[in-house]
Amino acid sequence: MTPTDIKTTALITGASAGLGAEFARQLASQGHNLVLVARDRSRLESAAADLEQRYGIRAEVLPADLTDDDGVGAVVVRLSDAERPVGILVNNAGTGLLHNFEENDISEEKRHLKLHDQTALELTHAALQGMLERGSGRIINVASVAAFLPRGTYSAAKAWLLSFSRWANLAYGARGVKVTALCPGFTHTEFHDRMGMDKSVAPSWTWLKPERVVREGLADNLRGKAVSIPSKRYKLLAVAARVLPGRLVTGPARRAK
Template identity: 80%
Template sequence: MTSTPQTTTALITGATAGIGAEFARQLAEQGHNVVLVARDAARLQAGAAELEKRYSIRAEVIAADLTEDDGVAAVVARLADPARPVEILVNNAGTGLLHSFAENDIAEEKRHLRLHVGTAMELTHAALQGMLARRSGRIINVASVAAFLPRGTYSAAKAWLLSFSRWANLDYARQGVRVTAVCPGFTHTEFHDRMGMDKAVAPRWMWLQAERVVREGLADNERGKAVSIPTRRYKLLTVAARILPARLVAGPPRRTK
């Protein structure tokens, strides 16, 4: 039996800003309690206090670096706690690398891969144990339209997450667990600023607001869709990516500010 929204808990990684913070806000607005995960403890506490005050829900925080074993283990332990079930998992934590694969330090590339692939896989595995036992649950993996494009190891990692989500939704939907890969395009968040990327490389029409990305992603997950691509323009882009030569759909090159 599915819990009512008042007793349901959602865990969101990368929850202090951008898409993750918006997932936390919209889920809290729906009446879900939230567990916020990110590295910055002060920002987590401030965000949790604001959500509790604004929406009258309970907000926990876990300060954790999800590229490190200890950080992942702390979140796995929370997901595995049978006394405090997590019914919704949002794997949103992510980072980008500005330079090409050959220019990047390999340690950076390994952390990048761990966060987008290894961590998402571990947290999903942990969450599924309770969800399958209850025959109810929701998992949202924040991928990217880059999953459909040839854009380095970021695209490769997001392509893994997209394929994984498609398979998981197909396999576990019959057991009551809906899994969705949300694939936004360029979105106004801190993501590109942290990379040091010049946002002018993409025209204004390509930029989305996090509110819409999350609203459409939650609705698609509710409907049981395996893939959510917000806006018609990006749906058309992913269709074009399947039929046009790779060099035409690779997108604008990254450059520093």
Template identity: 75%
Template sequence: MTSSAGKHTYTTALVTGATAGLGAEFARQLAEQGHHLVLVARDGTRLRAKAEELDRRYSVRAEVLAADLVDDAGVAAVVARLSDPSRPVEILVNNAGIGLLHSFADNDIADEKRHLKLHVETAMELSHAALQGMLARRSGRIINVASVAAFLPRETYSAAKAWLVSFSRWANLAYSPRGVKVTAVCPGFTHTEFHERMGMDKRVAPRWMWLQAERVVSEGLADNQRGKAVSIPSTRYKILTALTRVLPARFVAGPPRRAK
């Protein structure tokens, strides 16, 4: 264990979407803190490479679980891992996500259904599975990666993320007295692979609006540890989110998505 970890927790954290972006950064910072890991993503080759990197760098055990979380069988495999009493998971990070470039009416409805399943149904199912053991142990943490889009009128992405925020607020209220902290982490524009994968031109947002993944994750983990139900990393996005409560919707919708 590296001295930078600061403590030897040796509990296990399961992170979905762990090979890139915020998921990879959550895995790195949790490993640095001394947590063993279960890394979940579709690409088994990238998962194994990430696990070897974290094991080598932080001397933690990094288990890999290749699963497609829009597929029922993939979700069932992760549920089974979360439900194994002999290998308890103390921290669940529901990070896996996708974006849709075009407007709702122009998208294929099958893509919209996959989008909704991943952001809402899968996160709900994994949270339910994790809670069983956490409540029995009276200890656990769940982090749902949402977005400041949850507070904006931004198509079905906003609607899905708003569900995560509402669910996290309620779950934290209901379960924190029983030892389980639940937090929705709501970043703004963040430098990851997310926008490249959806084919969006990142120049639609000015440079000052972009955050670094390291900051988003460190603030999110700290807020979760403190028991906050909603974490909005950075002062600039705290201010922008506050403005959404008083300004007309047409002023806070944000820049339109544009293809590269």
């Protein structure tokens, strides 16, 4: 076992719901202590208390808006605390935009880009300092299978995260830090509900359960894989996207509820 397999603290962004909450549950069940990051303090405190009771681990809460420089700075400070090292970082916080690029206010697009890319960049940089010094660490950047597809600025942002993770795994894997881009397809979480999307636009067979997405992502990261694509159906889609015309793999159009 490596030093990050047991008794490690994992910091998870977007930890109050969806994939973030599932990462917290699965990592807690493996014995890891947690730092839970999201905007809603009450949801974080409730989740922390439940996880501590169920799994006997310690769970800190760190309320922060990761589209805000001060919020990002607070998490950077926590990641940089050598007295309380973080051995696993899960950059999971994300959001979606329902409308087309030209219909969105540019301020929305800038927050969207910052959250998915700049924030992940800053938190990864902060976490790497201690991980490289210790010679061990794990980073999971939650991207999307959309990174392989032409689906607006969400795809573009996730494509950057995918490329960044591939490079980082090559650059730091030999120094003990495993970096993985987790690229799920449609997953049953609050994500699409929060953006107001009608989920019926995607057939039922395309939807994954968060338990599977997180389980496969954690396993692939532990193996040192740079890219994790849960399920054979989405692995095939990623391969097809490399060779088929964009209009054939762009996926269903977004539609409001």
